[in-house]
Amino acid sequence: MSVAPAPGPGIGSQPRGAKVRGTLFYVVLLISVSVGFVLLFTLIADVLQKGVAYLDPILFTEPNSTNPDKAGAGPAIRGTIYMMVLLLVMVVPIGVGTAIYLEEYANRERWYNRLLELNIQNLAAVPSIVYGILGLAFLVRGLGLGRVLLAGALILTLLVLPTVIVASREAIRGVPDSIRQGAYALGATQWQVVSRQVLPAAIPGIATGSILALARAIGETAPLLLVGALTYVAVDPTLLGPFTALPVQIYQWIARPQDEFRLLAAAGIIVLLAILLTMNAFAIWLRNRYQRRW
Amino acid sequence: MTTQDTTVGAQPAPIRLRAEGTRWGEVVVKILLALCALVSVATTIGIIIALLEPSIEFFREISVWDFFSGDRWAPLFKPASFGVQPLLVGTFAVTFWACVVALPLGLASAIYLSEYARPRVRRTLKPALEVLAGIPTVVFGFFALTFFTPFLNDLGAGVGTFNVLAAGLVMGVMLIPTVASISEDAMSAVPQELRDGAFGLGATRLQVSTRIVVPAAISGIIASYVLAISRAVGETMIVLIAAGGLAQITFDPREPAQTMTAFIGATGLGDVPTGSIEYKTIFAVGLTLFVITFAMNMISIRLVRKFREVYE
Numbered sequence: 001m002s003v004a005p006a007p008g009p010g011i012g013s014q015p016r017g018a019k020v021r022g023t024l025f026y027v028v029l030l031i032s033v034s035v036g037f038v039l040l041f042t043l044i045a046d047v048l049q050k051g052v053a054y055l056d057p058i059l060f061t062e063p064n065s066t067n068p069d070k071a072g073a074g075p076a077i078r079g080t081i082y083m084m085v086l087l088l089v090m091v092v093p094i095g096v097g098t099a100i101y102l103e104e105y106a107n108r109e110r111w112y113n114r115l116l117e118l119n120i121q122n123l124a125a126v127p128s129i130v131y132g133i134l135g136l137a138f139l140v141r142g143l144g145l146g147r148v149l150l151a152g153a154l155i156l157t158l159l160v161l162p163t164v165i166v167a168s169r170e171a172i173r174g175v176p177d178s179i180r181q182g183a184y185a186l187g188a189t190q191w192q193v194v195s196r197q198v199l200p201a202a203i204p205g206i207a208t209g210s211i212l213a214l215a216r217a218i219g220e221t222a223p224l225l226l227v228g229a230l231t232y233v234a235v236d237p238t239l240l241g242p243f244t245a246l247p248v249q250i251y252q253w254i255a256r257p258q259d260e261f262r263l264l265a266a267a268g269i270i271v272l273l274a275i276l277l278t279m280n281a282f283a284i285w286l287r288n289r290y291q292r293r294w
Numbered sequence: 295m296t297t298q299d300t301t302v303g304a305q306p307a308p309i310r311l312r313a314e315g316t317r318w319g320e321v322v323v324k325i326l327l328a329l330c331a332l333v334s335v336a337t338t339i340g341i342i343i344a345l346l347e348p349s350i351e352f353f354r355e356i357s358v359w360d361f362f363s364g365d366r367w368a369p370l371f372k373p374a375s376f377g378v379q380p381l382l383v384g385t386f387a388v389t390f391w392a393c394v395v396a397l398p399l400g401l402a403s404a405i406y407l408s409e410y411a412r413p414r415v416r417r418t419l420k421p422a423l424e425v426l427a428g429i430p431t432v433v434f435g436f437f438a439l440t441f442f443t444p445f446l447n448d449l450g451a452g453v454g455t456f457n458v459l460a461a462g463l464v465m466g467v468m469l470i471p472t473v474a475s476i477s478e479d480a481m482s483a484v485p486q487e488l489r490d491g492a493f494g495l496g497a498t499r500l501q502v503s504t505r506i507v508v509p510a511a512i513s514g515i516i517a518s519y520v521l522a523i524s525r526a527v528g529e530t531m532i533v534l535i536a537a538g539g540l541a542q543i544t545f546d547p548r549e550p551a552q553t554m555t556a557f558i559g560a561t562g563l564g565d566v567p568t569g570s571i572e573y574k575t576i577f578a579v580g581l582t583l584f585v586i587t588f589a590m591n592m593i594s595i596r597l598v599r600k601f602r603e604v605y606e
Contacts, residue, residue, distance in 0.1 A: 022498050029403075029405055030406065032398070033419065037422070043429070043437045047436070047437075096330075097330030106331075118595065125524055125594070126587065129528065131341075133562070134337070136576070137348070162334065165334070219429075222431075225563040226562040226563065230563045247430055250436070254435065262436075272433070284421070
């Protein structure tokens, strides 16, 4: 996209009122853009100031307790890490598979493929708590899985699947057709073209999108509340055992009336934001390091 | 001439461009990929079944009329009352205050990014704004409850510990990137010629932005608005933490209120016995929420397609 030319004063220079209005408008725009950043910085400063006192080894190792000085988020942090691994294993293959199907195989003219696309677009905007209801009805009660780690991971998988699909599709679309045609001309089959040419070229984009989706998933609280992550867990979570996650632990502390638990919640938030920030930074680094311009 | 006639019957067989037989490996791969795609279809069907079945049972006990016309929501009390209006009003109130912040500020941010910012500034600001959208909602809820509510009181707003105003305003800031990002996409899709023509006629940048670019990108802007409203209606943690749990019909933003999502969250986290009427209310309210957000998502998707069709 080319840049708009500066509306210089030029030949018939504008009346004075227009200039004042223009400047005013510009100032309003600048203020509008900065509101988000002001809130972001205030939020981070506030959380740091409140939570720093509780950032100690207890927070990372000990389970929750009724005594704020002994309460930690150990099982919650480990629950979140386990869930991340499970998510990665489930959501990336399914998401990338769907993206390949839609971009490389599906005939756009067919009604079912168009419906599939519409379906994914809609799923991306379904409230996260509705996914929680799905988990409650099918996994926890229907399948009789109970309130276990696997149920939580499955629900988060479905929740961020559309995000992974959209990011992977964009990455696959970014691979120029000349590469595919070159491979076809040498006699490659469709799957050979996809697996040996298109996918390797699209991996940086797919990885970036998947990490960002994962970051979104581990910050989710509402669906996990419904599949029962709000329990006291003293032992380390197992696949089919009761579990809790860091954002849920934070919510539990916020919901307590004592001020000490609010400070503890702030400490938990610092840990959560640090994890998310690391993931985001890693995703951006990946993109800048490996992204190819065709 | 006559020699050519003799060759007609002996033409060489045409070269076959297709493979000799079916490549089963390729077929298996295609089926596997289609199965991946089916997961998302199954999700939608699962959501609908999960919501419909208990909801139907619920509406057998409580009539649809009582549900939507009742103005008292007290499913856990005796005698219980199942009028959903307080939850709808609570949802509407929080959404309204979120819109007061997100719609104008999001649009202004989009205009700035698309029409005023230099390319380098835009490349830095856009992802930076996305960071705001990546903050977990439980964190925004904490901020609304422990910082923003006291802050409002310092300004003399006189709000309660739990109130609609703080939850709504913080949610509005959270939604700025949603509005800004989609609106900016739509504005970037407006052809440069339209701007050049207006500049050529002596228009100022303010005039080009507000009278050329915004009207030309209006379907995208409305799409971003509808999506932001849908997000606000479906947001759970901020309202669960900061707006309180009192289901009441009030339009005073200093008062607490319960939204549909907050009710589902608050009820679902307890150990409600399966099959009880309390258990089914989760699904009846969930279905109402799903239908409202579904309608808005469809409108938004349609509008986005429209601006894509016009200019791309």
